[in-house]
Amino acid sequence: MFRNNYDNDSVTFSPQGRIFQVEYAAEAVKQGSVVVGLTSKTHAVLVAIKRNAEELSSYQKKLFAVDEHVGLAIAGLTSDARVLSNFMKQQCLSQRLTYDRAMPLETLVSLIGDKAQLNTQHYGKRPYGVGLLVAGVDETGTHLFEFQPSGLTQEMLACAIGARSQMARTYLEKNLDKFADCGRDELIRHGLKALKETLVQDRELTVENTSVGVVGLKEPGKKGLEFFKVHDGADVKEWINSVADDNEGGGDDAGDGEGMQVDE
Numbered sequence: 001m002f003r004n005n006y007d008n009d010s011v012t013f014s015p016q017g018r019i020f021q022v023e024y025a026a027e028a029v030k031q032g033s034v035v036v037g038l039t040s041k042t043h044a045v046l047v048a049i050k051r052n053a054e055e056l057s058s059y060q061k062k063l064f065a066v067d068e069h070v071g072l073a074i075a076g077l078t079s080d081a082r083v084l085s086n087f088m089k090q091q092c093l094s095q096r097l098t099y100d101r102a103m104p105l106e107t108l109v110s111l112i113g114d115k116a117q118l119n120t121q122h123y124g125k126r127p128y129g130v131g132l133l134v135a136g137v138d139e140t141g142t143h144l145f146e147f148q149p150s151g152l153t154q155e156m157l158a159c160a161i162g163a164r165s166q167m168a169r170t171y172l173e174k175n176l177d178k179f180a181d182c183g184r185d186e187l188i189r190h191g192l193k194a195l196k197e198t199l200v201q202d203r204e205l206t207v208e209n210t211s212v213g214v215v216g217l218k219e220p221g222k223k224g225l226e227f228f229k230v231h232d233g234a235d236v237k238e239w240i241n242s243v244a245d246d247n248e249g250g251g252d253d254a255g256d257g258e259g260m261q262v263d264e
Contacts, residue, residue, distance in 0.1 A: 010120050010127055021127055022120055025076075025149035028129035032075030034162035034198045035062055036191050037133035037144045038172065040182045043216030043226075044135035044142045046073040047191035049162075049198070050209050063213040063230045067092040069102045070136030071213045071228040075162035076149075077129040084112050084128060084147075104138045109145040109153045117151030131161045137215055137225060164198040171197045184226075185239070188212055192243045205240050212236050 006012055007020035014020065035048040048062035060078060065071045066088045074081035091111055095103040112132070119125040132147040133156075144156045158176060160168035171194040179190065191212070196205055212235075215228035 009123055010125065011123050019120060019150075022150045025127035025129045026131075029076040029131035029149065029161060030163060030165075032077075032131070032162045033062065034160060034165045034168060034195065035073035035075050035133055036158075036160045036165075036168050036172070036194045037073060037135050037146075037156070038158035038179055038187060038191055038194075039135070039142045039144045040179050040187050040216075042142065043182075043184050043187055043214060044137060044144055045184075045187045045191050046071060046133060046135050046213040047188070047195050048073050048211045048213075049195060049205075050211055059208060061211070063211045065213075065228050065230060066108075066134075067096075067102060067136075068227045069138060069215060069225060070105060070108065070134060071215060071230070072135070073133040073213065075131045075165075080128040080130040081132065084115070084130065084132065087115060088112060088134075102138060104140070105134065105136045105143045105145065106155070109134055109147060112147060113151045113153040115151075116147070116149060120151065133159055133161060135213070135215060136228065137217065142216065158194075160194060160198075162198075167197040168194040184214060184216060188214065188239050189243055189246070192239055193246070196243060205243065207233050207237050207240065210236050210240060212239065 006014040010019060010021035033049045033051045037046045046063055050059035050062050052059045063071060063073050064085050072085060088108060091108060092103050116128050119127050127149040129149060134145040134147060136143055144159060145153055146156050146159050147153050158172040158179060160172060175190060192205060212231040213228060216226045218224050218226055
């Protein structure tokens with residue numbers, strides 16, 4: 001685990017050209033519960049598994065609205081995600097006050113990438129231990145971006161990050177060609193099916209442990225934007241039931257709140 005003198009800070013390269021503190025931050029992302037994002041021509045969807053630390057605690061939020069046209073999903077340290085989320089909200093608000101328009105997604109994601117990359121250049125700072133999926137709609141269409149602790153950002157058609165996310169990525173890769181023409185509800189169902197692939201055998205998606213975030217264009221013939229909205233609790237019951245019916249013809253929202261450990 002320890003790499004001699006090359007993992008004491010985030011500004012020293014190892015002889016192999018690696019920055020171990022950044023790699024350790026990436027490991028924190030892999031310990032977080034899984035989140036999935038995907039896009040069609042008209043909508044961008046984020047779905048997430050929520051965790052509760054113990055029986056007596058509430059489930060931790062995984063999806064956050066940043067502005068009317070953009071939201072994000074987190075995997076990793078929630079406290080670090082809160083700092084980045086607040087920074088993004090400030091940038092979006094500043095853009096609206098200054099230019100009276102929504103901030104383009106690529107610009108917004110570039111700003112947090114630059115902010116994270118600075119932590120790998122200054123001694124005494126550490127990388128953010130969180131990965132983000134940023135989904136939204138701007139003048140150029142729907143977008144999904146992945147943010148990594150190193151400061152790397154890249155646009156994706158579909159993506160999954162967090163514990164056991166490789167299984168979700170396998171589902172997304174197999175069904176990628178279907179996403180572009182999907183409607184809102186169909187795209188959500190694909191996201192939930194990918195999420196279900198990551199669960200251990202005795203776990204199920206429930207209304208307590210599942211969150212869905214949607215943003216997109218309004219129905220054909222209507223102008224405007226369907227603002228980013230996070231759906232929790234009873235709002236996701238119908239979608240979860242439809243996925244359960246597709247797979248087994250059975251599962252419902254029941255879940256004993258206990259839950260959903262998805263880490264290996």
